[in-house]
Amino acid sequence: MFKVRDIIINSDVIVAPMAGISNDAFRQLCFEFNAGLVYSEMVSDKAIYYENKRTLDMLKVSDDFHPVSLQLFGSDIKTMVYAAKVLDNETNCDFIDINMGCPVNKVVKTGAGSAMMKNEDETVQIVKQVVRNVKKPVSVKMRLGWDLNNMNYLSLSKKLEDVGVSLIALHARTRSQMYEGHSDWSHIKILKDSLNIPVIGNGDVKSVEDFIEMKRQTNCDGVMIGRALVGNPFLIKEIDNYLNGLDKVNVTIQDRFDYCLKHARKLMNLTNEKNAISQMRGLAPHYLSGLYDATTYKNRISKIKTYDELVDILNEYKLFLDNH
Numbered sequence: 001m002f003k004v005r006d007i008i009i010n011s012d013v014i015v016a017p018m019a020g021i022s023n024d025a026f027r028q029l030c031f032e033f034n035a036g037l038v039y040s041e042m043v044s045d046k047a048i049y050y051e052n053k054r055t056l057d058m059l060k061v062s063d064d065f066h067p068v069s070l071q072l073f074g075s076d077i078k079t080m081v082y083a084a085k086v087l088d089n090e091t092n093c094d095f096i097d098i099n100m101g102c103p104v105n106k107v108v109k110t111g112a113g114s115a116m117m118k119n120e121d122e123t124v125q126i127v128k129q130v131v132r133n134v135k136k137p138v139s140v141k142m143r144l145g146w147d148l149n150n151m152n153y154l155s156l157s158k159k160l161e162d163v164g165v166s167l168i169a170l171h172a173r174t175r176s177q178m179y180e181g182h183s184d185w186s187h188i189k190i191l192k193d194s195l196n197i198p199v200i201g202n203g204d205v206k207s208v209e210d211f212i213e214m215k216r217q218t219n220c221d222g223v224m225i226g227r228a229l230v231g232n233p234f235l236i237k238e239i240d241n242y243l244n245g246l247d248k249v250n251v252t253i254q255d256r257f258d259y260c261l262k263h264a265r266k267l268m269n270l271t272n273e274k275n276a277i278s279q280m281r282g283l284a285p286h287y288l289s290g291l292y293d294a295t296t297y298k299n300r301i302s303k304i305k306t307y308d309e310l311v312d313i314l315n316e317y318k319l320f321l322d323n324h
Contacts, residue, residue: 001036002198002221002222003198004095004137004139004166004167004197004198005137005166007067007094007095007137009036009037009067009198009221009222010034010036011034011035011036011236011240011243012036012215012221012222012223012243013034013035013036013211013222013223013225013236013239013240014035014036014037014038014039014169014200014222014223014224014225015027015030015035015037015038015039015224015225015226015229015236016039016202016224016225016226017039017040017041017042017069017071017097017099017141017226018041018226018227018230019041019042020041020279020282021041021230021283022038022039022040022041023040023041023058023267023270024060024061024062024065024266024270025263025266025267025269025270026263026266027040027061027062027065027068028062028065028266029233029259029262029263029266030229030233030236031065031066032233033233033234033236033237033240034236034237034240035236036067036222037067037068037069037094037095037222038065038067038068038069039068039069039070039071039097039141040058040059040061040068040069040070040071040093041058041071042071042072042073042099042102043055043058043059043070043071043072043073043083044072044073044074044083045072045073045074045076045079045080045082045083045084046074046076046079048072048079048082048083048086048087049079049082049083059086059087059090059091059093060091061091061092061093063092066092066094067094067095068093068094068095069093069094069095069096069097069139070087070091070093070095070096070097071097071098071099071141072084072087072096072097072098072099073098073099073102073107073112073113074110074112075110075111075112075115075116075126077125077126077129080098080126080129080130081126081129081130081133084096084130084133084134084138085133085134087134087136088133088134088135088136093136094136094137095136095137095138095139095166095167096130096134096136096137096138096139097138097139097140097141097169098116098126098127098130098138098139098140098141099112099113099141100113100114100116100117100123100140100141100142100143101113101114101141101142101143101169101171102114103143103175103178103179108175114142114143114146114175115146115175117142117143117145117146117150117152117153117156117175118146118150120152120155120156120159123156124156124159124160124163127140127160127163127165128163128164131163131164131165132164137166137167138164138165138166139165139166139167139168139169140157140160140165140167140168140169141168141169141170141171141202142156142157142168142169142170142171143170143171143172143173143174143175144170144171144172144173144174144184144187145174145175146174146175146176147174147175147176148174148176150174151174151187153170153187153191154187154190154191154194157170157191157194157195158194158195161195161196161197165197166197166198167197167198167199167200168191168195168197168198168199168200169199169200169201169202169222169224170187170188170191170199170200170201170202171183171202171203171224172184172185172187172188172201172202172203173203182204183202183203183204185201185203185214185217185218186217186218188201188214188217188218188220189217189218189219189220192218192219192220192221193219198221198222199218199220199221200220200221200222200223200224201214201218201220201222201223201224202223202224202226205223205224205225205228206225206228206235207228207235208235208238208239208242211223211225211239211242212242230283230286231256231260231283231284231285231286231287231288231289232286232287232289233259234249234251234255234259237249253291253318253321254318256287256288256291257287257314257317257318259287260280260284260287260310260314261307261310261311261314263280263283263284263287264276264277264280264284264307264310265307267279267280268307273306273307274305276307277304277305277306277307277309277310280301280304280310281301281302281303281304282302284301284304284310285298285301285302288301288317291321292321292324293320293324294317297313297316297317297320300313301313
């Protein structure tokens, strides 16, 4: 548990922003397992500025599930400030996060994401104006730097703290590493020891043991988990039980299938069956990961068109597993 300004984060388990995944349906599942803070997938400042309907729909935050951080990406001071004011005044998010970590080409070529770390002075001015124009806490998610020869996370973080940023999450890889190799947690400790604001560590946490080890090595306030939760939100509960001295979580095959269907229903409530099932074609197979002879069923799920088809395949697979 830690505090960001007047907001209490009740658990040290923080859920990362993931494109195409971290919508309100997924966030609700994470909060059911007692996540401390959940980020949205990144949204474009320009799309908000030009009132793109699909993007504006992504800003909806359920009343019953908090705290939520809505994450912006962009690099233009005018549209970043405009978009941040929209998040501040027209949504019920708790934090406004600025993305300085996304490494993909289509984002960095616009000067956003990780590219923001290459222009420290300009970036600090953008963040300073965002902080000045909103009431909600502003946070930043960043990487170590552009590459191993340009690791400026520490100098940039200190400047961001000075202009009023309330929280920094550090993915302990450079942009050039993308998602390859290993994250270097020693830098998370350096950052934690150097700032007076909370620091969240991110990178390669896939188990309760990883969570414990990152906390031990870095003393970070929160541990951010991303891809390891896709199809396995139970990991949040496993860590939460560990932190509270409770019994180990026993996740059954039926639990996996039940939550897979629950995920689908929440998506249907958020959008419609066609769009929800389109997303579940990519998400549902993760709920089957590691199970016996899952490939055939994963392949079938990747072609579903209706919720009922998903139900039928999971029931058929459960019957198959019960007999093997």
